[in-house]
Amino acid sequence: MRDVYVxxxxxxxxSRLEYPIVEIAxxxxxxxxxxxxxxxxxxxxxANMGAARVNHQTALASALVDHLNLMPCGAETIENGPASGAxxxxxxxxxxxxxxxxxxxxxxxxxxxxxxxxxxTDFVASLTHPYAEQIYGVTLxxxxxxxxxxxMETYGVTSRHLAMVAIKNHDNAMLNRFAxxxxxxxxEGILDSNDAMTNNPFVADPLRFYDLCPVSDGGxxxxxxxxxxxxxxxxxxxxxxxxGQATDxxxxxxxxxxxxLLAVRGAAGKAMEMAGVKPGEIxxxxxxxAFTILEIAESEEVGFFKKGEGHIALEEGYxxxxxxLPINTSGGLKAKGHxxxxxxxxxxxxxVTQLRGDAGERQVKNASKGLTVNFGGFGNNVVSLVFVRE
Amino acid sequence: METRILGYKCRTCGHVHYPNKALCMKCxxxxxxxxxxxxxxxxxTYTELYNPPGxxxxxxxxxxxxxxxxxxxxxxxLEIDHPAIGMAVKGxxxxxxxxxxxxxxxxxxxAA
Numbered sequence: 001m002r003d004v005y006v007x008x009x010x011x012x013x014x015s016r017l018e019y020p021i022v023e024i025a026x027x028x029x030x031x032x033x034x035x036x037x038x039x040x041x042x043x044x045x046x047a048n049m050g051a052a053r054v055n056h057q058t059a060l061a062s063a064l065v066d067h068l069n070l071m072p073c074g075a076e077t078i079e080n081g082p083a084s085g086a087x088x089x090x091x092x093x094x095x096x097x098x099x100x101x102x103x104x105x106x107x108x109x110x111x112x113x114x115x116x117x118x119x120x121t122d123f124v125a126s127l128t129h130p131y132a133e134q135i136y137g138v139t140l141x142x143x144x145x146x147x148x149x150x151x152m153e154t155y156g157v158t159s160r161h162l163a164m165v166a167i168k169n170h171d172n173a174m175l176n177r178f179a180x181x182x183x184x185x186x187x188e189g190i191l192d193s194n195d196a197m198t199n200n201p202f203v204a205d206p207l208r209f210y211d212l213c214p215v216s217d218g219g220x221x222x223x224x225x226x227x228x229x230x231x232x233x234x235x236x237x238x239x240x241x242x243x244g245q246a247t248d249x250x251x252x253x254x255x256x257x258x259x260x261l262l263a264v265r266g267a268a269g270k271a272m273e274m275a276g277v278k279p280g281e282i283x284x285x286x287x288x289x290a291f292t293i294l295e296i297a298e299s300e301e302v303g304f305f306k307k308g309e310g311h312i313a314l315e316e317g318y319x320x321x322x323x324x325l326p327i328n329t330s331g332g333l334k335a336k337g338h339x340x341x342x343x344x345x346x347x348x349x350x351x352v353t354q355l356r357g358d359a360g361e362r363q364v365k366n367a368s369k370g371l372t373v374n375f376g377g378f379g380n381n382v383v384s385l386v387f388v389r390e
Numbered sequence: 391m392e393t394r395i396l397g398y399k400c401r402t403c404g405h406v407h408y409p410n411k412a413l414c415m416k417c418x419x420x421x422x423x424x425x426x427x428x429x430x431x432x433x434x435t436y437t438e439l440y441n442p443p444g445x446x447x448x449x450x451x452x453x454x455x456x457x458x459x460x461x462x463x464x465x466x467x468l469e470i471d472h473p474a475i476g477m478a479v480k481g482x483x484x485x486x487x488x489x490x491x492x493x494x495x496x497x498x499x500x501a502a
Contacts, residue, residue: 117441118441118443118444119444121441121443122443122444125443129409131409131496132408132409132464132465133465135486135487135494135496136453136465136466136467136486136487136496137439137442137443137446137451137453137467137486137487138439138453138465139439139441139442139443141439141441142437142439142451142453145437145438145439146435146436146437146453146454146455147435149435149436149437149475150434150435150475153435153475201440202438202440203439203440203441204437204438204439204440204441205437205438205439205440206437207437249415251409251465252455253434253455253463253464253465254407254415254463258434258435258455
C-alpha cells in the first residue's frame, strides 16, 4: 500500500449558517483546494448524516461535484452516523493507499439548524434501536445521561469534573475563530453560584446544559494524496499514518460493562498500531466530546490514562493547553460545535493545523503526532485517525 | 391475556437476547425460541430527560436501564419519584409513546 498525505485543508465556521447545504460544503472544499494549490481531484467523498431528512436533499456528493465543476470525477456520499466524517477520511485513505486514485477530496457537511433543536435532537435519536430504545423517547443526551450516572458512580467522577471539561473546551474555543461558541464560562457561573441552576439547568440528569455540545451547521475538507503530490505542494509533510475502526452492540444495555467503550479502545488501538505510535507519544488529540463525560471516558479508552483516572489527569491540568497532552484544542464538539457529518473532518482539520504549526494562540509546542476519535451512535461505530508530521 | 415482551433464546447455546438478532451474539447460531422476559429486576442506571422528543407531552421523562432477574437487560420508562442505582423495580407493559397513528407499547418500571 502507498503512504497517504494531507495535501490541503479547509473549514467553515461551525455555527448557524444560512446557506444551502451544498454551498456550505463548497466553501470548505474551495478553501482546501486553494490550500493544496489544486483545481482538480480524482475523486470526491462527502460525509453527511442528515441531509435527506433535515434538508430534503440526497446525493450530496453529486451536487458538490457539479457546484465545483469537478466533473467527470467520481463521487460518493458516505453516511456513518456522527462518525461519517472520519469514515469518509478512512475511505479516502483506502482510495489513495490502494493506488486507485492519486488525489481525493473528503468534505464533511451538515446543516442541522434548518430545523429547531427538538427536531434536530429527534433526527439524531433515529440512530438508536427502533424498538428497544427509540420508542421510549430516548435521545443521545438521555443515553449520555445514563452513561454518565453509571460512570460517576463507578469511578468517582463528579459534576465538577464534567464542568472542568466544559470550561477547558470553552477556553480553547475562544482561541479558534471557526468555533461555534465564543463564550467564556466559569465554575462560579455554571455550578457554584446561586444562579447556576438557572444558567445551567439539567438536560439529562446528571448532565446539564453546559455538558452538551451545541447543534451546529458547518463544513470541513481534507484533500488526501500521494507522497509525490505532497512533496510537490511544498507544505509541511503530514502523513495520515493510521486509520482504525471498531463497532460495538447497537444497544448500550447489551454491553457486558456498559461503562466500557470497547469500540473506542479498538479503533484507537488499531490506528496507533498501524502508525507505529504509542499513546504516550501523541502530542495532541481531538476526542469526540459531544457530552463532557465522553472526553473523560475516551481519554482512558485510547490509552492516555488508566480506566477511571481520566478525571484525575483533567484535574491536574494534563489535558489543557500548555499541559502534557492537550485534548480538544479546537474547543472540541463541546464548544467548536458538532455539525454531525462534518465533525470527524473538523477534528482532522484541527490536528493538521496543529501539526503544521499553524494553530496560532492555541498552538501545541512541537506537535508531531496527533490522534482523533470520531464516535458514531452511542459508541457503536468508532473511527480513529493518527496523523504524523514528517 | 397479559401482554409480555419477548426475549430471544438461542436454541444452540441458550443465550437470551433482547432485542432480537439474526445470529446469536455468543455462538453465531441462527435459531431462537421466544420466551417472555421477567418483570422484576434492578435499576442499573437512569436519567431524567428534561427535553424529551417533541411528541412527548411531559416536562421530564425518566428513563432507565434495568437488569432483569434472568440477567437480560432492557431500557424502559420509569415511574419512580426518587430513582437510585441498584433499587428493585417491577415492570409492566403499557403505552410508552403516542404517534399520530399508533399507541406504542413498551416496558414501564415502578419501584418494587
